Amino acid sequence: MATSDYTIKQELLAKFAKALGHPARIAICDFLAKQETCYFGEINEELPIAKATVSQHLTALKEAGLIQGEIEAPKVKYCINKENWRLARELFGEFLGQCVCKTGGSCCEK
Amino acid sequence: MATSDYTIKQELLAKFAKALGHPARIAICDFLAKQETCYFGEINEELPIAKATVSQHLTALKEAGLIQGEIEAPKVKYCINKENWRLARELFGEFLGQCVCKTGGSCCEK
DNA sequence: TTTTATGTTCGCAAAATTACGAATGATATT
DNA sequence: AATATCATTCGTAATTTTGCGAACATAAAA
Numbered sequence: 166m167a168t169s170d171y172t173i174k175q176e177l178l179a180k181f182a183k184a185l186g187h188p189a190r191i192a193i194c195d196f197l198a199k200q201e202t203c204y205f206g207e208i209n210e211e212l213p214i215a216k217a218t219v220s221q222h223l224t225a226l227k228e229a230g231l232i233q234g235e236i237e238a239p240k241v242k243y244c245i246n247k248e249n250w251r252l253a254r255e256l257f258g259e260f261l262g263q264c265v266c267k268t269g270g271s272c273c274e275k
Numbered sequence: 276m277a278t279s280d281y282t283i284k285q286e287l288l289a290k291f292a293k294a295l296g297h298p299a300r301i302a303i304c305d306f307l308a309k310q311e312t313c314y315f316g317e318i319n320e321e322l323p324i325a326k327a328t329v330s331q332h333l334t335a336l337k338e339a340g341l342i343q344g345e346i347e348a349p350k351v352k353y354c355i356n357k358e359n360w361r362l363a364r365e366l367f368g369e370f371l372g373q374c375v376c377k378t379g380g381s382c383c384e385k
Numbered sequence: 386t387t388t389t390a391t392g393t394t395c396g397c398a399a400a401a402t403t404a405c406g407a408a409t410g411a412t413a414t415t
Numbered sequence: 416a417a418t419a420t421c422a423t424t425c426g427t428a429a430t431t432t433t434g435c436g437a438a439c440a441t442a443a444a445a
Contacts, residue, residue: 204391205391205392205393206391206392209392216391216392216393217392217393217394217395219392220392220393220394221393223392224393236392238391239389239390239391239392240390240391240392241391241392241393
């Protein structure tokens with residue numbers, strides 16, 4: 166009984182990708198990447214969704230390790246998790262760089 | 276009534292990320308990236324899931340534009356969509372590169 | 386101690402995802 | 416024309432995701 170049928174790298178990359186698989190979460194990361202830190206309230210104002218939903222998306226990104234938060238009562242401060250962000254950049258770079266696209270056209274061309 | 280509250284880039288990046296948000300689909304791309312083309316049967320053998328499910332994952336990747344397929348009766352040949360693959364590489368590179376991680380630690384440190 | 390401000394969690398509903406076997410379709414081959 | 420091969424689609428079920436408002440929790444401020 167294997168832990169998984171896929172490699173650790175594949176699992177990890179899929180986890181990062183899944184966390185980024187929603188425009189709201191991309192927007193959150195875009196926003197956070199522009200500053201050192203920011204408060205929940207600012208993120209919430211930036212997005213067209215209810216605060217409960219924003220909180221959910223933040224939790225998803227946090228569980229994937231892409232961001233982190235800390236309480237600064239009564240506010241909550243969020244930011245990019247640099248360590249894992251770098252890891253994600255490496256994994257995506259490796260993954261997306263492995264296709265040998267020498268010719269301009271598609272692989273399936275006759 | 277806007278088409279979307281997010282930018283085109285954010286939507287597109289999220290679409291690519293969502294398509295890559297499952298280890299089976301990462302594995303499929305890893306496999307396809309290693310060769311010019313390959314048949315459904317080969318992909319199917321590589322994965323620990325039923326062929327109906329493999330077909331679903333292939334459809335998901337195809338709809339996101341990351342791969343493409345063509346019939347070579349009675350088989351079906353799949354491959355990376357190089358054009359969009361390059362686009363994905365650019366978008367992810369830009370996105371993941373935008374965090375200014377000058378210091379080693381986390382953004383949230385005091 | 387009682388407000389007030391700020392986010393999270395709860396409870397719920399709708400929709401999407403994941404997975405499978407069975408049925409179907411499409412096309413070579415016999 | 417009948418058969419065999421290969422992959423998709425159908426039908427179904429279980430789970431997860433997304434979204435919201437209301438209720439709750441926490442800690443600062445009055």
